[in-house]
Amino acid sequence: GENVEQHPSTLSVQEGDSAVIKCTYSDSASNYFPWYKQELGKGPQLIIDIRSNVGEKKDQRIAVTLNKTAKHFSLHITETQPEDSAVYFCAASRGGFKTIFGAGTRLFVKA
Amino acid sequence: SAVISQKPSRDICQRGTSLTIQCQVDSQVTMMFWYRQQPGQSLTLIATANQGSEATYESGFVIDKFPISRPNLTFSTLTVSNMSPEDSSIYLCSVDLQGSTGELFFGEGSRLTVL
Numbered sequence: 001g002e003n004v005e006q007h008p009s010t011l012s013v014q015e016g017d018s019a020v021i022k023c024t025y026s027d028s029a030s031n032y033f034p035w036y037k038q039e040l041g042k043g044p045q046l047i048i049d050i051r052s053n054v055g056e057k058k059d060q061r062i063a064v065t066l067n068k069t070a071k072h073f074s075l076h077i078t079e080t081q082p083e084d085s086a087v088y089f090c091a092a093s094r095g096g097f098k099t100i101f102g103a104g105t106r107l108f109v110k111a
Numbered sequence: 112s113a114v115i116s117q118k119p120s121r122d123i124c125q126r127g128t129s130l131t132i133q134c135q136v137d138s139q140v141t142m143m144f145w146y147r148q149q150p151g152q153s154l155t156l157i158a159t160a161n162q163g164s165e166a167t168y169e170s171g172f173v174i175d176k177f178p179i180s181r182p183n184l185t186f187s188t189l190t191v192s193n194m195s196p197e198d199s200s201i202y203l204c205s206v207d208l209q210g211s212t213g214e215l216f217f218g219e220g221s222r223l224t225v226l
Contacts, residue, residue: 032213043217093213101154
């Protein structure tokens, strides 16, 4: 069945450094790729997304890139801050049809 | 965005009992989803709940174990029946505000511990 693989499972960076999380999807019909941030005790929050007709999208310190040919997409966080510490999930879906989530990356930003 | 309220936020339950989780949205939405997040794990879709029709369950989830109601466009319930310790999880309500865009908004979750 459809699958989304996410790496790394844990990432520790120094404050101010960049963090990169990578995902691979299997369903070639996927056309929507959101990223969610989940803080402890809270529900996931959509932080950025990209659709299949775009290769890159940026919103302040976060950016997402998509390589449809390779079925890869990545989240880039620059100038990391302690409040960026959380679990990040990538996901893939065909529009609103069954969103498949990656396993999650626990990001630690050390002050 | 939307305000999605879930009740209870957490509960401790005894084996063999059932618990109903409520999800209230501050706007009318067509598609509502129930997810399970086991400790330290990712999100797994239990079912899609659309108003006026029976919920659609994913493989591995059945109506007898997870009955769902969707009486109107702002409210849904998920019941976890005959609970066992393996049902200890966070249960999350989610909505797609614009129909079927894939942009999901989540409630804060209901953390269940089954003893």
